Amino acid sequence: MNIQRLLAMAYKEALQVWRDPRSLAVALLMPLMQMGLLGYGVSLDIKHVPLCVYDQENSQASRSVVDSFTASSWFTISHTISSEAGIRRAMDRGECAAAIVIPVDFSRTLSATGSAPLQAIFDATDVNTTNIAMGYAQGVVAQANAALTARWAASHGAQPSLVGQVDLEPSVWFNETLESRDFIIPGVVAVILALVGAQLTSLTISREWERGTMEQLISTPVTPLEVMFGKLIPYFAIGLLDAAFCLAVAAFWFHVPFHGSVGILFVTTALFDLVVLGIGYLISVRIRNQLGASQVALLLTMLPTTLLSGYTFPIDQMPAAIQVLTYAVYSRYYVTILRAIFLKGSGLTDLWAPILGLVAYAAIIIWLAARAFRKQL
């Protein structure tokens, strides 16, 4: 490889990106937009589920149960009604997503037997929300239970400790505030990098074919490797810059806790950058028009990265065959690494496997890319 030709290629490519408003927008505005959109827009947390309350008894005990729901930020009471039909009406209108019914003999049963049934009704048209809301409801009831059980024990002259009351105290590790945003945002960085990197490079060779500059270029002694590396240098720099920006926004703006090593973060980010650039370049060599190339690049980066990398949908919840498939998705490794570095502060000893996966992927892609371009019409 001739360094003068390599640098000339890189400089020329950088000038072209700089002067192309579309490329510049993809390089600079897209990360900003995506970070805002995905950072604020995507959240798996459900707060303030509208709750309809039908308290048939209206006793001290029943009110204390209702209070437990009000006190949690998971539920907001939207209706207090006095008939079964009211629940149906509120749900049909979409005014509430859940309802609790406290039976008329609630406190009597409770004081007689030490436990009492409570009905909870959920609108399951949105299954995901329902699952989460049900979990929350169980948590709220468990808390209310504890308080009631203690009171019942006391009123029956038993020592609370003797009732054998079991308290479940959930302890959450690695994402202490249980914010799904902390879980998602590191993955957003991978999505943005994949999108920007492959989009920009997918245009680089196809643009030369489309504009008729390729014929002149291949008539010079420049080698395919010089073309490839020369073209990738500016995009590699843009990718790293975008990644640094996104990671900084994640840590300082969204306050995603960062526990890991900046060094490992840098190296793995550079590897991932290489992989997506290589993929974009390969597409660009194969597809000689810009529109087609950028569409294919979108398909091969956004889709697997959002769906199969574990960025939003947990991999261990997928069918076994799909789980195997995720090993072929390069972003899987990077998302795993990002999350581990951010939330767990994992080091090389824990991360060698996904890092090795990235290294192998980068090596294969660059090898393929280096062989793909032929200096022939």
Place this chain on the structure above:
Amino acid sequence: MMAEVNEIAVRVHGLSKSFGSVQAVRDIDLAVAQGEIFGLVGPDGAGKTTIMRMLAAVLRPDAGEILVDGVDVVAEAERAKLHLSYMPQRFGLYEDLTIAENIFFYGALFGVPRGERIARSQELLEVAGLLPFRNRLAGQLSGGMKQKLGLICALIHTPRVLLLDEPTTGVDPVSRRDFWAILYNLRESGVTIVLSTAYMDEAERCSRLALLHGGEIRHCDTPQHLKAAMPGALLAIASAHPRDVREAVSGKPGVLGALLMGDRVHVRVDDAGRRIPELRAVVADRGIADAVITPAEPGIEDVFVALLGEEKPHELR
């Protein structure tokens, strides 16, 4: 022996290329001496561009041999590229780069050292009259300026062989004259130029011509010899009604061909002395009173049409 080898700058033997079922170039042999301006002439689709691309090592031939400056272009394409320069038919430079940036880029790709690049581009820009526009984007140049820029980029590494595919198509006459002035200068400094053209006046400026048709070289000689080899003699009939004249004379005894040339008709006949009075009578019979018949010097277009028969002459420009 050595000297003789060096005298031939481009040697082509048995060159063929097909695209699917279309044979674009058939078994071509060529030898271009050093310092020649060699023209490939022919209508569109004759195979000019395909030949130029194979000479430039950007298109692999199906069969045949190409030697440029002694280097085997097929086997050692990359080494050959150091010796030659190619200007494609379609403008191949970066429109979003300035004149200076394009020149600098191509200079670097050809391995011209930085200092030399600056000095040489200065000199070439001056000759081409582009110096005041050096910081203008290539996309904002006129057709003629673009072609001159292409030529500068092709010359930045002082090639031994220059390949120009229809270099002056779409270029205004003044720029064409400038362009040719540069080519003549180059020839004097020993550069061999192979160019393709569909312009007949441009063909006349070449030292030798290959007349191409259907992917084959039909004739190859100097313009003078080609003209001399034209069978028959040429008459020019000037009239205000050239179309009527052509219709009247076509197919008459001794008339080998009639070609419309603006307000005149070029008529090729077997014997000028005998046919002039006959044609006068023919034209007069048709009621064309203003026709003036004189012997004429054949141009390359006449020669081309005469040598190739009447196959698709309308595609010549």
